[in-house]
Amino acid sequence: MTYRQRISLFIMIDSCIVLSAIFISMYLASINLQIGSYPALVAMLTILFCHHLFSTKYKLYKKVWEYASIQELLIILKVVSFSVISAMVIQLLLFQEVQFKLFIVTWLLHMCFIGGSRFIWRIYRDSVLNRSDNKIRTLIIGAGSAGTMVARQLLKNNESNLLPVAFIDDDPRKQRLELLGLPVIGGADAIVSSVQELEIDHIIISIPSLSKKELNKIFLECAKTDAQTKILPFLEDLITGKVSINHFRDVQVEDLLGRDPVDMDIESISEYINNKVVLVTGAGGSIGSEITRQISAFHPRQVILLGHGENSIYSIEMELQEKFKNSQIDFITEIADVQDEVKMMTVMRKYQPDVVYHAAAHKHVPLMERNPEEAVKNNIIGTRNVANAASQNNVGIFVMISTDKAVNPTSVMGASKRLAEMIVQSMDKESNTKFVAVRFGNVLGSRGSVIPLFKKQIEKGGPVTVTHPDMVRYFMTIPEASRLVVQAGALASGGEIFVLDMGEPVKIADLAKNLIKLSGNSTEDIGIEYTGIRPGEKLFEELLKDNEVHQEQVYPKIYIGKTTELYIDDINQIIKNYNVIEADTLRKYLLDLANNTIIHEHRTVVSI
Template sequence: MSYSKRLILLMGIDSVIVIFAIYVSNYVASSSFSPFSYTLAVSAATLFTCHHLFAYRYKLYKKVWRYASVMELLSIFKAVTFSAAITMLVQGLLAGQIYWKIMLITWMMHMILIGGLRFSWRMYRDKFVHRIGNRKRTLIVGAGSAGTLVARQLMQNPDVELYPLAFIDDDETKHRFEIAGLPVLGGRDKIRETVDKLSITNIVIAIPSLKKRELNEIVQECSRTGAKVQIIPMFEDLVEGKVSVNEMRDVQVEDLLGRDPVELDTESIRKYITGSTVLVTGAGGSIGSEICRQLAVFSPRKLILLGHGENSIYTIEMELRSIVGDSIELITEIADIQDRAKMFRIMRMHKPRVVFHAAAHKHVPLMERNPEESIKNNIIGTKNTAEASHEAGVETFVMISTDKAVNPTSVMGASKRIAEMIIQELDGRSRTRFVAVRFGNVLGSRGSVIPLFKEQIRKGGPVTVTHPDMVRYFMTIPEASRLVLQAGALARGGEIFVLDMGKPVKIVDLATNLIKLSGYDLDEIGIQFSGMRPGEKLFEELLNENEVHEEQVHPKIYIGKATLSDEMAEITEILQHYEKWDRLVIQDRLLQLANRKQTKKLIVV
């Protein structure tokens, strides 16, 4: 129904109610003046006029009554009460007396009929129009403000496929009570029992304040039921209308890391990024592109996006231009970090203050089969970029490394450790501050295990895990990128920064959770153990035994021991002769060199 038709209908119904109420009240009260008296007619006209004026003032005709609540009832109360009060004032002035009994009955009838009509419409829609029908039977975990809002929106919105039947909440004071017309059946220990009893197919977790560890525990309990588990958007976004309940997202694996994301010191980052020229190598990759997104928040004067793949660089350029417009000068450079002359030319041309070196080969099995490429990209490419930065007078150079560089068993890990050695050595003779950042597996990055698992699940399984005991440290792409930016702020020169990523996660548990979160049983998809690949370890380390130091210099920041031996002669020999060597020889030489007990200052963030 259009707004104008709805307005005319409501005004017409209200007009009938107003006139009906005052005349019936007169009859019920056995008034001394007749139904046709002048005083009654003026009272009716006054009440009629005032009602519509106050209805306009309190927007009674603009409210959507299927969502009526206490606030709408308060608006009706004000409109009816003020209308009656003014009518009584007119009676006193006109007749010299106020007909209290008539006006009291009129007020009561007015409230009952005006309010009752509107709330009856809501009750009718809730019970008959929006009954569950073919909608999915849903359990809401969390009976607080967010859960109540979600329940009401789900019940009142027929376009949403979910329909709530009950709440679960750990607050015992809410148990056995009803909220928004739904029973609170108990704490999280009742989830499986409730799902079975009510034939629940979907579970919505509506507790925005949950810590990651608690969320993990609740999701684990929900996953045992076989119901699909989802999480509401941010509560503030729901209240402000930025998103609706039908935009609930599935639980992501990063929600189950068992710890809250690490938040770092953005103010110190702002001081060295804002107004500066910043260059990012590998800017089109998973980490590189996220570094660029986060750099844009700090308003550098110029941001140089350097990468070898034109499509990925074009994609991040277009994304950033849509966000920052002309507020930041964006420059794209299609270049290979193995091209030494071009890297020097680019550095001289732009003279960046800060360089984030994210370009690298990172796939362990591929680098095992192609060790020479690992040398060319990860070692020579880093050396070219670092020395070009030194020559151009860059203030801070941050290199992306990996936990696989600790006691490496793979060519990729060894190449990254040797790259760390190169920038540590260069830091000792350069005015540029050279630092490296070590972190574990990045959830959702290209080639990481999560996209592979998701694709295997999409195809019906099985999900392949190399070994049942394999564990890895995990972090999110934003966490990894923030750490890289933080490293530049903390850099004094020569450090290797490591994020404290909590406890390592078993890969088989990760696969199991992902299968369940995708709405499947473990028996439907299955997990197949394929055996460890060349170069892999059962567990990764963040620091080796020579790098551990207990001295705390800042909350969550530790500094390691500082000893450094000189292996540059051997590195130079490898770079000069690797093209003549057999691949097995290259692997052996890289691993021997990378596993030397060579340490420098380390800071754990």
């Protein structure tokens, strides 16, 4: 049906409705007026004309009535009321009297007939066309505005195969009530029983404001059922129109383990990055590449992407040039190894950076345990080379990326990062450059992290290998870790170790179970195998030693650790002799020094 045909049909139907309403109201109201009389004709014609006039004004004929709601009902109320009032005014002006009884009954019938003619199509569509015989019974978690939108979309979308059955909401004021004809049956503790009683096959979490901790709690309840769990798309994707309200996505491990993000101090960050030259070592890695993305949003003049792997550096260069093609940022690549002292000095002298982020490092615990000399070369000597070059070329701020494994280290990797921290802190005492370090825990999805390994194992059918059932780790997302690093540069006074309040640690075994559930499997299908703690690993990680802890936050969720003793002479001895020391001896020496347990008769201790 064309638009013109549709409008003509509505005008014809409405004309019949208006005239019928007046005729019936005259009969019901026992108005002693002859139909052919002048007042009756005037009333009929006035209401009919005004109805079409106000229908056009309020676009009543342009509404899609299969999606009719309160808004459409209010428009009908305006059209009918203004039409009847206009007729009353005309009758008063022409005949000096108004048949109130007639117009009241006409108004009531007019509303019923017009409203009924519109809403009967929606009733027919919902009850007949949208038959639920073959639809998937769905439980919606969240009876707020987002949950209501989801339910409405699913109810009116004939193409959707999901049928909303009920709501879950922790607000006691909503429980035991009905919303869009669907009951709100309880809080999160009622999820398991509701799925069983209502034969639910699908669960949709539709609370955009949900914190990570609350989402994790809800998902753990959903995981106790056999229902498939989905979540509302990201709010920014809905706002920008990338996806619609009924495009649900899988719950991701980042949703469960990622913490609520720390807001950045945009002004202070912009002050030290905007229009400056910034160099990032390890720019092709997980953290280094994300740092370049974050800082590029603050419009530096130049970004130097330094890394050892040409493919990863090329990849991040192409990405940044495409993403920031309308900016004036000059992206420069340098293929270089931080172990090359001369090259580091050459690069610093050539570009004269204002800020350096040092993200290049070996981080794989078992591999460094077997190759301690490589940890010394890359993590200790590499850090010293970059830091020396930065200091001698008057870099303003130097931010080193460290790890929670540097606290009471039991691994070569952790020990090498702790000694690298000491180098940076010591250099801060003798340089105009502000040297700081940033510690954080495991990063979700980074290269060599446990999550990509678990996903590969699940894809192969299992089992998922976990070292110990009680092993716990702190987790954060790559963007959050990078934000912390960037924010640390703005907070730097020199010599600090910044630590993020990372919340509660997560059991690796629970992480494995969640990933198995998210993949659509069960732990019976994909087994979990405990392989034993590997060399250098701890059951739990720490972010600060007891004697390093400052209780007050320097920024929301960011702490500064107290500085302990720095053993620079011993570190220099390691750098000088690491290649002639046996691996086992070197491993023990690194751990003893990093844990402050080594004793020499002639040692120099640099204290801050």
